[in-house]
Amino acid sequence: MSGLAQLGIWNDPALHDALSWYLAVAENQRPAKFRIAATVATELDLSTCGEDALWTELERLTTIFLERWQTIREGAPLPPEADGPSLLELCRELAYRMLAHCNFCPWNCCVDRLAGAKVGACKLAAGSRVSSHFHHTGEELFYRGTDGSGTIFFTSCNMRCLFCQNGDISTDKDNGEETDPRTLATMAWTLRREGCHNINWVGGEVIIHLHSIVDAIALLGRDFVPTSAEIRRARRTKADGFFWFDEVSEAATYDGKFNAPILWNSNFFIAPEAMKILRVLTDVWLPDFKFGPGRCAITLARTPRYWETVTRDISLIAEWGEDFTIRHLVMPNHVECCTYPVLEWIADHIPAAPVNVMAQFHPDNFCDPASTKYRGKYAEIARRPTGAELENSWRRASELGLNFETASFERRGAFAGPALMEL
Numbered sequence: 001m002s003g004l005a006q007l008g009i010w011n012d013p014a015l016h017d018a019l020s021w022y023l024a025v026a027e028n029q030r031p032a033k034f035r036i037a038a039t040v041a042t043e044l045d046l047s048t049c050g051e052d053a054l055w056t057e058l059e060r061l062t063t064i065f066l067e068r069w070q071t072i073r074e075g076a077p078l079p080p081e082a083d084g085p086s087l088l089e090l091c092r093e094l095a096y097r098m099l100a101h102c103n104f105c106p107w108n109c110c111v112d113r114l115a116g117a118k119v120g121a122c123k124l125a126a127g128s129r130v131s132s133h134f135h136h137t138g139e140e141l142f143y144r145g146t147d148g149s150g151t152i153f154f155t156s157c158n159m160r161c162l163f164c165q166n167g168d169i170s171t172d173k174d175n176g177e178e179t180d181p182r183t184l185a186t187m188a189w190t191l192r193r194e195g196c197h198n199i200n201w202v203g204g205e206v207i208i209h210l211h212s213i214v215d216a217i218a219l220l221g222r223d224f225v226p227t228s229a230e231i232r233r234a235r236r237t238k239a240d241g242f243f244w245f246d247e248v249s250e251a252a253t254y255d256g257k258f259n260a261p262i263l264w265n266s267n268f269f270i271a272p273e274a275m276k277i278l279r280v281l282t283d284v285w286l287p288d289f290k291f292g293p294g295r296c297a298i299t300l301a302r303t304p305r306y307w308e309t310v311t312r313d314i315s316l317i318a319e320w321g322e323d324f325t326i327r328h329l330v331m332p333n334h335v336e337c338c339t340y341p342v343l344e345w346i347a348d349h350i351p352a353a354p355v356n357v358m359a360q361f362h363p364d365n366f367c368d369p370a371s372t373k374y375r376g377k378y379a380e381i382a383r384r385p386t387g388a389e390l391e392n393s394w395r396r397a398s399e400l401g402l403n404f405e406t407a408s409f410e411r412r413g414a415f416a417g418p419a420l421m422e423l
Contacts (some may be wrong), residue, residue: 002026002027002145002146002147002195002197002251003145003146003147004023004026004027004142004145004146004147004197005023005026005027007141007142007145007146009141009142009406009410010023010142012406014352014354014403014406015142015354015403015406015407017352018323018324018325018352018353018354018403019142019284019323019325019354020323021073021283021284021323022142022198022261022263022283022284022323023142024073025254025259025260025261025283026145026197026198026260026261028251028252028253028254028259030072030073030254031072031078031254031255031259032254032259032260032261032262032283033069033262033280033281033282033283034088034217034218034220034221034262034281035078035221035254035257035259036065036068036069036072036078036280037065037086037087037088037091037221037280037281038081038082038086038087038088038221038222039068039078039079039080039081039082039086040061040064040065040068040082040086040087041082041083041084041085041086042057042061042082042084042085042086042087042089042090043084044057044085044090046085046089046090046093047093051094051097054090054093054094054097055094055273055276057090058087058090058091058094058276058277059276061087061090061280062087062276062279062280065087065280077255078254078255081222087280088217088218088221088222089218091214091218091277091280091281092211092214092215092218094277095210095211095214095215095277096114096211096215098210098211098273098274099113099114099126099210099211100112100113100114100115102120103271103273103274104158104207104208104210104270104271104274105121105122105158105207105208105269105270105271105274106269106270106271106305106309107120107121107122107158108271109121113125113126114126121158122156122157122158122173122205122208123156123173124156124173124208126211127178128154128178128179128180128184128209128211128212128213129154129155129156129173129174129175129176129177129178129179130152130153130154130155130176130177130179130183130184130187130237131153131154131155131169131175131176131204131237132153132176132237132238132239133150133151133152133153133187133191133234133237133238133239134148134151134191134238134239134240135147135148135149135150135151135191135194135195135196135240135243135245136148136149136150136151136200137149139151139200140325140356140407140410141410141411142325142407143197143198143200143263143286144197145197147194147195147196147197147245148195148196148197149196149197149198149200149263150188150191150192150194150196150197150198150199150200150260151191151200151202151265152184152187152188152191152199152200152201152202153166153169153176153202153203153204154169154176154201154202154203154204154205154206154208154209155169155170155172155173155174155175155176155203155204156169156170156172156173156203156204156205156208157170157171157203157204157205157208157267158205158207158208158267158269159205159267159269159301159302159303160301160302160303161290161300161301161365162300162301162365162366162367162375162378163300163331163361163363163364163365163366163367163378163381164364164365165360165362165364165365166203166204167364167365167366167373169203169204170203170204170205171365176237177236177237179212179237180212181212181215181216181219182216182219182224182226182230183230183233183234184212184213184215184216185216185217185219185220185224185226186226186230186231186233186234187234187237188216188220188260189220189224189225189226189252189258190226190231190234190247192251192252192258192259192260193247193248193249193251193252194245194246194247194248195245195248195251196260197261198260198261198262198263198283198284199260199261199262199263200263200265201213201262201263201264201265202265202266205266205267205269206264206265206266207266207267207269207270207271207274210274210277210278214277214281217262217281220258220260223257223258224258261283261284262281262282262283262284263282263283263284263285263286264278264282264284264285264286265286266285266286266287266288267287267288267290267310268287268288268289268309268310268313268314269303269306269309269310270309270313272312272313272316275313275316279320279322282322283323284322284323284324284325285317285322285323285324285325286324286325286326286327287310287313287314287317287324287326287327288310288327288328288329289310289314289326289327289328289342289346290306290328290329290331290338290342291306291307291334291338291342292307292334292337292338292339292340292341292342293307293341294337296334296337296338300331300334300378300381311345311349314326314349314350315349315350318349318350318353324353324354325353325354325355325356325407326346326353326354326355326356327355327356327358328342328343328355328356328357328358329358329360329361330357330358330359330361330385330389330390330393331361331381331385332361332380332381332383332384332385332386332389333380333381334381335385335389335392335393339357339393339396340396343355343357343393343396343397343400343402344400346400346402347400347401347402351400351401351402351403352403353402353403354403354404354406354407355397355402355403355404355407355408356404356407356408357393357394357397357404357408358408359385359390359408361384361385362384363381363382363383363384366378367379367381367382368382369382394408
């Protein structure tokens with residue numbers, strides 16, 4: 001067992017049950033979904049088929065994949081990889097087809113990002129840029145473990161949260177390095193071999209980079225090994241400071257081949273078609289659930305249809321039986337309009353889901369009074385949440401019977417009790 005499996009946090013049976021697949025893949029006791037997808041063959045000529053035919057094939061192969069996934073969860077061996085095109089290559093082809101009339105998210109801009117003559121809400125053409133990649137020690141304990149979460153930070157976003165704490169990369173489409181799928185695969189390959197417990201795709205927002213990420217995952221699922229030149233290029237965005245990590249190849253393999261749980265860390269403003277692709281590639285999901293059903297998402301993030309989209313997508317992964325945890329950030333003056341409705345929806349629809357009710361909000365970007373970008377009209381959230389706002393949020397989660405203490409309080413040395421509600 002690695003340092004991840006030995007953590008006492010897994011003594012929480014609700015958390016262990018909710019993340020059992022993720023933990024098994026992280027420990028290389030089971031193959032990641034992308035490895036399973038590579039065993040599901042297609043006989044289509046992917047390059048010549050129409051897009052409708054490709055979606056029909058995805059539906060057919062997903063049924064086969066899910067049956068195979070279930071038997072592997074129960075202990076069956078992984079079948080051999082397909083000799084020709086597989087579900088992996090089908091997902092990659094579909095992602096690039098979508099890019100030509102981009103509908104990765106509910107903005108449904110329908111611009112041809114491959115041509116690049118016009119851009120949509122994310123302001124991107126076909127290129128993807130990475131700000132940094134590193135062993136992230138700031139995620140939840142079940143993701144960061146002892147050796148960090150293998151985090152790859154993309155630039156740009158499809159939302160406009162005025163308080164974004166990654167505003168430097170989410171609002172600047174030219175931040176970071178333009179990165180191709182082979183370089184992305186190199187980053188993931190290196191981080192996992194250095195001991196990271198997962199590959200954590202994050203931003204900005206990741207759904208707008210779906211094509212690049214799926215392409216990189218497809219490479220990893222087909223025995224990708226980077227060249228020395230690709231490793232040098234990938235290191236340009238490595239941000240582990242003065243830390244050096246030894247590569248231990250056997251810590252990143254299942255049955256002798258590269259293995260790593262894929263963590264989709266997202267604002268969850270995602271279109272249904274993209275969710276279908278991600279279903280067969282993602283081992284564990286980390287959705288943000290920020291805003292209530294009123295106009296707060298429009299006022300604070302310029303994002304319409306937020307509540308409808310995020311509740312639909314979270315309902316999907318729950319219905320599919322996926323491993324996931326939910327993050328909710330408590331915001332000043334938004335406890336009654338956002339926090340309470342979010343927690344109540346979770347209690348009504350997925351009461352067993354692990355939830356991190358987060359106290360980390362601080363004024364940033366356009367609501368930071370110390371910033372030149374500050375706008376006075378956002379004064380209502382230009383402060384940290386008060387102790388009372390946080391206590392009320394946690395109390396409401398407790399009253400609703402939510403599974404939130406382990407995720408929310410693990411940094412304070414215990415998982416329950418009134419003392420945890422003190423700043």
